[in-house]
Amino acid sequence: MSQEKSHISSYQSHVFVLLALLALTAISVAVTTLELGRLDTLVAMLIAATKAAIVLVWFMHLKFDNKLYAIFTVLVLVVFLLVLYVTFFDYSYR
Amino acid sequence: MEKNAEHTHVHRDDEGDKLGMWLFIFTELLLFGMLFLIYAVYRYRNPVAFQLGGEEVDVFIGTLNTVLLLVSSATVAMSISAIQKGLKKHALVFLGITLLIALVFLVNKYFEWGAKIEYGFYPGGEALLELGHGTILFFGLYYVMTGIHALHILIGIGLFIYVFQQIRADKIHSTDYIWLENTGLYWHLVDIIWIFLFPLFYLIH
Amino acid sequence: MSESTKSNHTSFLEYKGKYRGILGWILSTDHKRIGLLYLYTMLVFFSVAAILGLLMKIQLIAPGHTIMGPATYNAMFTMHGIIMIFIIVVPGLPAVFGNFFLPLMIGAKDVAFPKLNLASWWIYVIGILIVLTSQFLGDGPPDTGWTFYAPYSFQTPANIVPALVGAFVLGFSSILTGINFVVTIHRLRTPGMTWFKMPLFPWTLYATAWIQILATPVIGITLLLTVMERTLGVGIFDPALGGDPILYQHLFWIYSHPAVYIMILPGLGVISEIIPVFSRKRIFGYKAIVLSSLAIAFVGYFVWGHHMFTSGMSGRALFAFSFLTFLVAIPSAVKVFNWVATMYKGSLIFQTPFFWAVSFIFVFMIGGFSGLTLGSLATNVHLHDTHFVVAHFHFIVFGGTGFSFLAAIHYWFPKMFGRMFDASWANIGWVVFFAGFLTLYLPMFSLGIMGMPRRYYDYLPEFHAANILSSLGAMLMIAGAMIIIVNLVRSARYGKKTNEKNPWGGKTLEWQADTPPTLENWEEIPEVTEKPYEY
Numbered sequence: 001m002s003q004e005k006s007h008i009s010s011y012q013s014h015v016f017v018l019l020a021l022l023a024l025t026a027i028s029v030a031v032t033t034l035e036l037g038r039l040d041t042l043v044a045m046l047i048a049a050t051k052a053a054i055v056l057v058w059f060m061h062l063k064f065d066n067k068l069y070a071i072f073t074v075l076v077l078v079v080f081l082l083v084l085y086v087t088f089f090d091y092s093y094r
Numbered sequence: 095m096e097k098n099a100e101h102t103h104v105h106r107d108d109e110g111d112k113l114g115m116w117l118f119i120f121t122e123l124l125l126f127g128m129l130f131l132i133y134a135v136y137r138y139r140n141p142v143a144f145q146l147g148g149e150e151v152d153v154f155i156g157t158l159n160t161v162l163l164l165v166s167s168a169t170v171a172m173s174i175s176a177i178q179k180g181l182k183k184h185a186l187v188f189l190g191i192t193l194l195i196a197l198v199f200l201v202n203k204y205f206e207w208g209a210k211i212e213y214g215f216y217p218g219g220e221a222l223l224e225l226g227h228g229t230i231l232f233f234g235l236y237y238v239m240t241g242i243h244a245l246h247i248l249i250g251i252g253l254f255i256y257v258f259q260q261i262r263a264d265k266i267h268s269t270d271y272i273w274l275e276n277t278g279l280y281w282h283l284v285d286i287i288w289i290f291l292f293p294l295f296y297l298i299h
Numbered sequence: 300m301s302e303s304t305k306s307n308h309t310s311f312l313e314y315k316g317k318y319r320g321i322l323g324w325i326l327s328t329d330h331k332r333i334g335l336l337y338l339y340t341m342l343v344f345f346s347v348a349a350i351l352g353l354l355m356k357i358q359l360i361a362p363g364h365t366i367m368g369p370a371t372y373n374a375m376f377t378m379h380g381i382i383m384i385f386i387i388v389v390p391g392l393p394a395v396f397g398n399f400f401l402p403l404m405i406g407a408k409d410v411a412f413p414k415l416n417l418a419s420w421w422i423y424v425i426g427i428l429i430v431l432t433s434q435f436l437g438d439g440p441p442d443t444g445w446t447f448y449a450p451y452s453f454q455t456p457a458n459i460v461p462a463l464v465g466a467f468v469l470g471f472s473s474i475l476t477g478i479n480f481v482v483t484i485h486r487l488r489t490p491g492m493t494w495f496k497m498p499l500f501p502w503t504l505y506a507t508a509w510i511q512i513l514a515t516p517v518i519g520i521t522l523l524l525t526v527m528e529r530t531l532g533v534g535i536f537d538p539a540l541g542g543d544p545i546l547y548q549h550l551f552w553i554y555s556h557p558a559v560y561i562m563i564l565p566g567l568g569v570i571s572e573i574i575p576v577f578s579r580k581r582i583f584g585y586k587a588i589v590l591s592s593l594a595i596a597f598v599g600y601f602v603w604g605h606h607m608f609t610s611g612m613s614g615r616a617l618f619a620f621s622f623l624t625f626l627v628a629i630p631s632a633v634k635v636f637n638w639v640a641t642m643y644k645g646s647l648i649f650q651t652p653f654f655w656a657v658s659f660i661f662v663f664m665i666g667g668f669s670g671l672t673l674g675s676l677a678t679n680v681h682l683h684d685t686h687f688v689v690a691h692f693h694f695i696v697f698g699g700t701g702f703s704f705l706a707a708i709h710y711w712f713p714k715m716f717g718r719m720f721d722a723s724w725a726n727i728g729w730v731v732f733f734a735g736f737l738t739l740y741l742p743m744f745s746l747g748i749m750g751m752p753r754r755y756y757d758y759l760p761e762f763h764a765a766n767i768l769s770s771l772g773a774m775l776m777i778a779g780a781m782i783i784i785v786n787l788v789r790s791a792r793y794g795k796k797t798n799e800k801n802p803w804g805g806k807t808l809e810w811q812a813d814t815p816p817t818l819e820n821w822e823e824i825p826e827v828t829e830k831p832y833e834y
Contacts, residue, residue, distance in 0.1 A: 008179060018164060059168070110485070117477075234535055
């Protein structure tokens with residue numbers, strides 16, 4: 001069932017994705033030696049989010065699979081970020 | 095059980111199985127999400143202690159483990175590509191590499207934790223209790239979050255062994271590989287969690 | 300049954316599989332048998348927890364020590380809460396009626412993962428057993444209340460860890476059921492049943508299942524952290540080590556407020572099924588009910604802070620949570636409006652399920668309005684942790700989930716057991732129970748306004764009169780519950796047999812299946828062309 005449509009990624013494409021992830025890791029490690037102060041956290045989190053997105057889209061096949069999974073993933077992330085945001089209504093103003 | 099006896103054909107729905115796996119991944123995301131929330135709150139309240147805490151952690155082992163997990167994510171993805179193409183041998187090799195890397199990750203973790211525990215740097219440990227509240231929280235979270243993550247690595251290893259056997263026994267093959275695919279999804283989730291744990295505990299300071 | 304059925308298919312109740320006797324039940328992957336397994340398990344534990352509740356009310360019939368001291372009282376309200384919340388109302392309707400009727404209502408043969416479904420029940424039973432060990436092992440039963448608030452939960456010498464671990468395991472069961480239902484609804488709807496032709500009970504189960512998936516892990520990790528706090532002293536919630544106990548409350552309620560919607564949403568679904576059938580009228584505003592279910596599930600996720608108005612949150616957070624709380628009342632009100640509009644000018648049929656459904660609306664309204672009282676900041680400060688809160692959540696959780704559960708079991712009883720319940724005893728039970736319920740909980744509102752705090756075994760003499768009334772109400776309500784339970788159990792065994800597929804004249808798919816359904820539900824998968832509830 002439902003096998004016929006599934007997308008097969010080539011080995012090369014996985015290697016490219018891996019190289020991108022490793023490059024981002026290297027950048028992330030390098031940036032912390034720059035002592036950016038408060039920007040440090042922001043940059044590190046942005047890089048991590050990019051890496052996670054790459055894993056989701058290519059390794060976890062969100063790009064090729066049923067769009068439903070992508071929609072759900074985004075919704076779940078929105079719920080989580082809103083929970084985080086609402087929690088900080090308390091902590092940022094205490 | 096008694097149903098299967100009655101069924102003329104066994105109900106199979108790969109797409110449904112995958113949806114189930116994704117839903118499970120969402121529960122995991124929320125579970126770790128709450129740990130990240132706790133981390134965010136305490137980092138916000140103890141910025142200096144968390145900064146100093148980050149300098150106490152071994153960046154080399156952290157980076158090494160990050161690279162290892164990323165490579166293992168690629169190999170498990172390649173193993174799925176291989177099985178889709180019907181290349182059983184390739185699939186087994188890639189899966190074997192993934193399994194091996196998962197084990198190495200845990201060995202590294204053992205040494206990393208071991209070095210700290212030796213100095214009394216663990217929850218309730220004397221050296222840690224002498225330090226300030228922020229540091230206690232940093233290391234409390236460090237052990238809890240990397241510990242629960244390591245538990246997931248352990249479960250992943252169990253899954254890999256099972257799937258490896260199934261491929262060898264031709265139970266998983268080019269037209270029925272949902273078990274491998276879902277195990278892969280699980281492993282990528284474990285990778286994603288680490289992608290965030292790594293900067294939070296090892297990098298930013 | 301088999302002697303009178305036309306086809307040679309036997310009903311699921313009499314089907315003989317690989318296993319015989321009780322094994323044929325506890326190892327069955329048939330969704331209908333699993334639903335009944337949950338029902339029987341819950342019946343046992345509901346009785347236990349209801350007796351605990353009755354004992355507490357007897358203690359409160361007079362000030363001072365009547366039948367128990369403070370320590371026993373603390374242990375009792377803790378156990379009453381843990382059983383009622385984690386074992387009864389959270390799994391409640393989805394586990395019993397969701398399992399039994401979701402596949403029937405969407406024209407499927409079973410849920411998506413039958414083995415996982417059986418595993419859920421087993422995990423549920425294991426969770427219960429772990430919780431129960433907390434009563435008998437270690438240094439005395441838990442006395443924290445079902446909320447396990449930090450820091451007391453890791454300071455009390457009582458045996459908390461098994462209760463925490465048990466609740467964690469029960470959460471697992473809940474997550475697996477949620478995953479099962481979402482996949483079932485996505486993948487196994489019968490041909491022609493588009494999303495907006497799906498009946499409303501499955502819709503509410505869908506919304507509920509999402510909350511189970513996204514909220515339950517939050518309590519899981521929170522309970523786990525509390526276990527670690529007790530055993531390892533990680534300091535995350537311990538103020539002595541820098542932790543913030545209020546963060547525990549945040550995390551606890553991030554789950555436990557949505558959990559209230561896990562409890563109530565399927566109940567709203569049941570009422571939405573019963574009202575059109577007994578009004579012989581199309582449901583008013585089908586889409587509005589669907590959307591309000593989804594809206595409740597979503598907005599309900601962000602209102603948790605209203606449990607913590609007096610805990611010391613920032614002023615901004617207070618405003619935000621109060622506002623969001625008022626927001627979530629809107630979709631609930633939409634539903635009530637739609638039910639009443641459905642009944643308007645309908646040909647009402649006055650039978651037991653309808654009585655339960657209408658009384659549900661009544662108690663749900665009282666529960667909802669008292670919720671708004673608690674959701675506004677000024678009144679909350681006065682009412683927080685008083686008996687007003689106890690009355691409010693019993694009106695919602697017991698009045699809401701309990702009444703809809705009883706509505707559901709009377710509505711679907713003939714389909715489930717192939718027998719009819721004794722209608723006159725069922726109606727007597729309803730009258731006695733309803734009267735007892737109001738006598739028990741209404742006085743608590745005024746007790747709370749007068750300032751009687753909750754969770755104390757003792758009170759000031761000026762509260763005596765209302766407490767006597769309330770305690771007598773408790774006895775009346777338990778009498779009503781006994782009439783209902785005895786009547787249902789008797790009817791399930793000796794009631795008048797019926798093979799009538801559709802005794803109430805319902806339009807949803809489950810009424811097209813055999814009574815009781817066969818193992819695979821359908822000889823031919825039914826096809827759907829029109830919306831449900833077209834009268």
